[in-house]
Amino acid sequence: MSEQGVGASLKRKEDDRYLRGRGQYVGDIRLAGMRDAAFVRSPIAHGKIKSIHVPEEYRDRVFTAADLDADGVKPIVAVSGLAGFKVSEQPVLAFDKVRQVGELIAMCIGESRAEAEDIADAVEVEFEELPAVHDMLEARKPGSALLHEAWGDNIFLETQIDVDIESAFDAPIKITREISTARQCMVPMEGRGTVATWDSRMEQLVLYTGSQMPHIVRTGLSECLGLEQTQLRIVSPDVGGGFGYKGILLPEDICLGWLALRCGYPVRWLEDRREHLTAGANCREHHYSITAYADRDGRLRGIDCEATVDSGAYSSYPFSACLEAAQVASILPGPYDFPAYRCRTYSVATNKCPILPYRGVARTGVCYAMELMLDAVAREAGLEPAEVRMKNLVRPEQMPFNNITHKHFDSGDYPEALRRAMAHIDIEAFRARQRKGEPDGRLLGLGLSVYCEQGAHGTSVYAGWGIPMVPGHEQATARMTPDGGLELRVGVHSHGQSMETTLAQVAHEVLGIPTDKIKLVHGDTEYTPYSTGSWGSRCAVMAGGAVSTACKEIARLAKAVGAHMLQVKPEEVELAQGAVYSQTGRVTLTEIARTWYLRPQDLPKSVDPRGLEVTIGYKPERDTGTFSYAAHLATVAVDPETGDIEILDYVIAEDGGKLINPMVVDGQIYGGLAQGIGTALYEEMRFDGSGQPLASTFADYLLPGPTEVPAPKLDHMETLAPYTEFGVKGIGEGGAIAPPAAIGNAVNDALKGFGAELLHSPMTPRRVLEAIAEAKAAGTATRSDEVVS
Template sequence: MKVLEHPARTVKPQGIGARVLRKEDQRHLQGKGNFIGNMTMPELNEVAFLRSPLAHARITDMRVPKEGAGRIFLRTDMPDALDIIADSTLPTYQVSAIPPLAHDKVRYVGELVAMAYAPTRAEAEDLTELVEVDYDDLPVYVDTDSAMKATSDFIHDEWKDNTFVTLKADTNFDELASQAEVVVKQKVSLGRQCMLPMEGMAVLAYWDHQADQLVVYAGTQVPHLVRTGLAEFLDMPQEQIRVISPDVGGGFGYKCILQREELCVAWLAKTFKKPFRYMEDRREHLIAGAVTREHDYEVTAYANKRGKVLALEATITINGGAYSVWPFTTGLEAGQAVGNLPGPYAFRGYRCTTRAVATNKPPFMPYRGVARTGVCFAIELTMNAIAREVGREDWEIRFENLVTPEQMPYVNVTNKHLDGGDYPASLRRALEMIDIEGIRARQQKGSPDGRLIGVGVGTYTEQSAHGTSVFASWGTPLVPGFDQAFVRITPDGGLEVRAGIHSHGQGMETSFAQIANDVLGIDFSRIKLVHGDTDRTPYSSGTYASRSLVMSGGAVASACKQLVPRMRKIAAHLLKSNDAAALEFRDGRFFALGQPGGEASVSIADVAEAWYLKPHLLPVDVDTGGLEISVGYKTKVDTGAFTYCSQAAVVAVDPHTGQIEILDYVVVEDCGIMVNPMIVEGQCIGGIAQGIGTAFYEETPYDEFGQPLASTLADYVMPGATEVPNIRFDHFETPSPNTEFGAKGVGEGGGIAPPAVLFGAVNNALQGLGVEMTQTPLTPHRLLTAIEAARHSGENSSTGTTGK
């Protein structure tokens, strides 16, 4: 591990930088987790939904049989549940209203049409099948081309076309593009994916008569945002709603919005004052949860003869599905795409148009890496194309264009404040780790099994913990501000930490305890994190955008630091010292130096005992705020802290079967000061596994009628243990100057680069065949089709004909 721009620091055994085992793993490994599916309570009813079989149709009539009365509900039965509307301040944005249940028309296969409840899920599903619905077919817009060409029968009748929003950027483009000696064009596209957390969407709601409160257990990343949304769309005061997020089995962005199923189940509990639960099954998720990654890019790079990019022009089209979700809207994906396409590169001319287009598919949601997987794929494959055009190695072009450490901090062409690091050094280290010279020699020699060896590289930035001004610029209806943490010393010297974020697998109970231990020295086992309950925690917009450790972790560190002066005054009184400032605080104790008879000290537990149990020992001027405090925190620069990373892969491609084996995969990550390197690596490995899925396996294709063609895990292919290689790591640590202890977010990073890196490696292996792959996922069928097309093209060229 290399520490950049930072003096040597001592890592405490349980503090920041220690590889401490995760606190939460014990209960999960012993089957003691508390998930919504584990919960039981008297009179609990299970909820099921009737879903649309058509992608675009008007509902002309709906009939509920008498035996379903009072247990089957249509939109007309829910007048006090409002449509979910995610508005935006972005110019050109068109608003879409999401009804809790469809009533005038359906806009994608799997859309909710009716709701039923019964003592069991099977009985509830039987009830939904009693509902009769008459549909009148409308034109189906599966792809963005057909949607943009439509002149009538728009997906939303009140719209002027089928485009949610169009965003543009233009900086110094004409001047710098005119100086180019080389012009390279590149088209790439990404297939639509599901997110597939281990636990699907889950919600349980009931009425607490004692508190006169609607209680909603939601498997969510954003409990406070869900409460805000439920209050708005159920027209209730927020104090009458309590949202609790227990253990959550993964989210990846799927659980960071208000889902219409959550609204419907909450409405049932509010209306009937009984408990109701809905658990999404896997087929529902595969049909209605195919909500991400579908981007198309047309990129033109303007460079000099060495491959130095002067200007970049791009058109990005995002298949946004049928609705704009609350609260982030499709503007988030579009804004991230136009803003992050330049990545880690230092060109100064830029022109980009990004369109989020409405189609008859499920609504687009933020997924791990929000737009950045797509922009990394596009910019990295463009860099490879430049390298081929100018006759240099892929990594040489990157060294030509990466922001250098001498330029840091660097404000790039889209006003991103890259806060530090050595991007070229990370790439150089990745090349060393895969032994690039050895790989080139192996390629020259050839493989005895006939497979083709290829190597790919990629460098990216991950904008983490971006805040108020950034989200405001994306026009979202809710904008994150200060994250707060509440900390309290317990009467026996333990520590209780309350934070408004929520974990869905990131190890926050461990990391936050390490942060508090680093400041206060309280034993790791004595520090408890309370999160996921709107009645017990301070407000936070939640866990997304790699923000939790930086924002809420920064608040925890700040709050713990602000407790020290309060305790110091009490400690000085207990030590009979007149100079509290002279006391040294280390490892959870206050020391009065130079005392007769040796060094005297008192512990945090001694101070707590005086405050809570023996107040007669307190000084008269004690701080009456006591040993608890709530502190708000946000980063010094609102555009966030920029993690960066270089990844490299070596693959073997069988040109006869289309099979691809990943022989080696290396990661050189710099996320600033790592609180727990083991957790960082775990996050990266999980992200890379998802990135391998994006690159080679995962896709939900649709037919011309908008029917999803991958509705089971027999059709929707995911990487397993045999498809994920042994991933090797090296770490740099460049502390961010803009965060509390130099940390940067890392939660999304692993999933950003793999498609770019792996496609680069495959294309490198296939360059002798004249094949370039640019569409995810890279299935054996697509690969063999491309190889066959290249072979025919070559044969036709040799006989003077043109291949088609």
């Protein structure tokens, strides 16, 4: 391994600007004559718009759906091809009715954001309120108020998988639970934001917007605004975290694009935290009614589940309203091998923001449900949780393994990950200490969770979903410069993945060009090949594979020129360390590049006219996805008097295949872990009976901070993926998947003496105390306000 190639923990090229505060985000962009937009948003969850009154003095600075309509602006439509999916439209600005708090009704232009807000305050909207649909389980029942009346119910999509479930019914252990995860917000440090301007020279509408998927935004935007795609340019500058939210085409983006066309001057909208929390970025709300069947030795006989996902009011572009729930059915079995399975899923429309794919997407909820069930089985069978998992995990000799939902697990040793996680903790000593009890009265618990994560899944998987976006070949452009440098152009975009560093490492691995002479161009539809962008833990596999493939082609081209310069045949040269070698001589890539660009008279007539520039596509040998996996272990101390939970130790043993830059992977895992801890213990967007979100600031929506995130012990396994370049597996989301399950199991382990069990995340102090109180009431038939101890 070279010091800069694949596998090196190279310091990040991006850090110089990030750490000095010199990153350039949407909020840093200032265009001459730019004005600010603010929106009139619905204050209610569900109602008919009876009238919109714009004060006379602001007539030319307030625009409504009627203005968009006059210009033929189309609503956002994100359809899934899955059978039975009900189609709906997400209006850019609401016109007949509103279906969520925060829905856009009018846009207002001011010299400053404050002035735009003054104008928005002056717009009066009269509503006829309708009953709000705020509970997804109630929303499924007949007689519920309806969001999209034409459907006749509130169900975007219902799916079912049934594999021989009846064969499990005679199992000696049968455990049924109701498990749920709260609605969350994604909360990247940088919210959404867009600056839009018309470039009259290029005849292009230019949108500067922090986007994970600039090309997809361009396609969606062109459909809504009725522009040719060549008339649209999306520039995604530095992005301060995305986590899925910045993959979505928002109505705000369309509004800003339209405003720039209409007004002729640049306009800007920067999402504030209140908008972020109450009007967008919702995720995670799942409910599971789940039964595990098992033998006394802990072997799973079957899983039977009914899963409901609160999909919110609209089907968002491009992932649609059903991705989350329908995925639940296909991934609930996790890394386990069992013979019978049934899962029915419901994607339910409610009067909340659309649910969006957040790091881990459905996996975090699925892992929480499945892993809590495994611990429940372990308690019932009187076994250690690890023992139950060892009995059911797919074994290394079964790899590659087609699981019960036809997922193709490519490689790995799942039991070994669990063993390695547990090796970091002296389990027996911990159990002894747990039995003895802590001097301060706190209760100790240990929890495990194991998952596998399909990443970089491609055409064959997404064609089946039939959503507006199906990934095909991932393309990269590689281009040598006359001074021997290398430009890489990719259509994915970094929202924190450090691709300027890692893709340079990939190129260095192939060509030997120093990474400081390799420049990554990304985040601009004008300069990069089409791509579905950064999502699904795909960039290292797909863009990494594309860059490697393109660089190999550059190597072939350079070797041909180099061989000519060395006066030998192309097959007689090797490329190494940035130079082409023959038996007798050596010529550097810099000399080769200088010859191609500046001294073409020295080239042979037969030279390949592509020169030193290629654009080429890449797909792994199999596009069903890589399967990274990990075992997480948490130990916690629970205060039974206050319900406070402290994480004592956290261990992650994971396998991401070949790691391009292990330090970057560590960083991804730390970040994911922090988000997973948020899901486990803090983050929750509650709603009242009228569909009002109850948190509009970080005083009410709690996030973990530095003091709440322990330094985890990380252990990397590197089982090479069989189908990808270098054996890389997608791993970007994994850190956020397993923590709620591991921490939840640890808490339940701590509380097992009470017979208490928490089945809802986040596991707040109140929920801990309620679970203890309920268990006590069930045990003693008297409920007491007495302090527990």
